[in-house]
Amino acid sequence: MKKERLQAKLADIAELDSAVDRDTAIHELWLKVKQKGVRKGTLEKSINRMMVARDKISVDDQMAELFGDDQYFVIRQGGKVRVGYWVEEAFNADGDTRKVLSLMTRADFALLLENEFMKVGDKSEPASRLWLESLDRPTYLSVALDPTGAVSEDVLNLWQGFGVVPKHGDC
Numbered sequence: 001m002k003k004e005r006l007q008a009k010l011a012d013i014a015e016l017d018s019a020v021d022r023d024t025a026i027h028e029l030w031l032k033v034k035q036k037g038v039r040k041g042t043l044e045k046s047i048n049r050m051m052v053a054r055d056k057i058s059v060d061d062q063m064a065e066l067f068g069d070d071q072y073f074v075i076r077q078g079g080k081v082r083v084g085y086w087v088e089e090a091f092n093a094d095g096d097t098r099k100v101l102s103l104m105t106r107a108d109f110a111l112l113l114e115n116e117f118m119k120v121g122d123k124s125e126p127a128s129r130l131w132l133e134s135l136d137r138p139t140y141l142s143v144a145l146d147p148t149g150a151v152s153e154d155v156l157n158l159w160q161g162f163g164v165v166p167k168h169g170d171c
Contacts, residue, residue, distance in 0.1 A: 006033065010043065014050035019122060022047065051121065062118040063134065066127055073138035075103070075156055083109040083132075084140075084156070091163065099160055106132065 006029075013025045026047065030040040075084040082103040089100045104112070109128050116127035131137055140156035151157045 006038075010046050011050060014047045014054060059118055059120055059130065060136075062127075063131065063136070066116060066118070067131055070138045072109070072131070073140060073156070074132075075140045075143070077103070077143055081106075098163065101156075101158060 009029055013022055013029065016022045016025060026040065026043050030038070030043055033043075034040070072083055072085050075082055082105060084101055084103050086099040087102045088097045090096065091098050109132070110126070113126070113128040113131075117124040118127050118130055119125075120130070139154065141154045143156045143158055144151045145158045147159050149157060149159070
């Protein structure tokens, strides 16, 4: 069996949902290629790598769907580490709004998402734990209030602009 054809067969097997079906298909494929010196363990490792790659994409898609555009972030402030998020809040009688930083503990974040799970391989994993362990989650090591916006990417700039609109006339 040619290498390209073997890779295609392995990819097909990796897409099978049932572990029993995968094991059966691996065994049948191994019976066809063992005379060429291919070990069953090598086939299994190749399929596992393909499944991990497939599931990684799947987890990333699930993360994007659940957590959206950096809706949450980890922030260190005042010697404590919290999960942060922005809340829209009205600040005058005209109905103007501003974003206000809100913080919660890891336990609160886990409680908030306690009923949210992500499929990883054949298992369901808590979404909060997967997000907290993700290398892609936004993380800020400090905060600043800088109207110029000249802060590094690991600093959360709390500057949201002036809270009033300038008007001509006497003060």
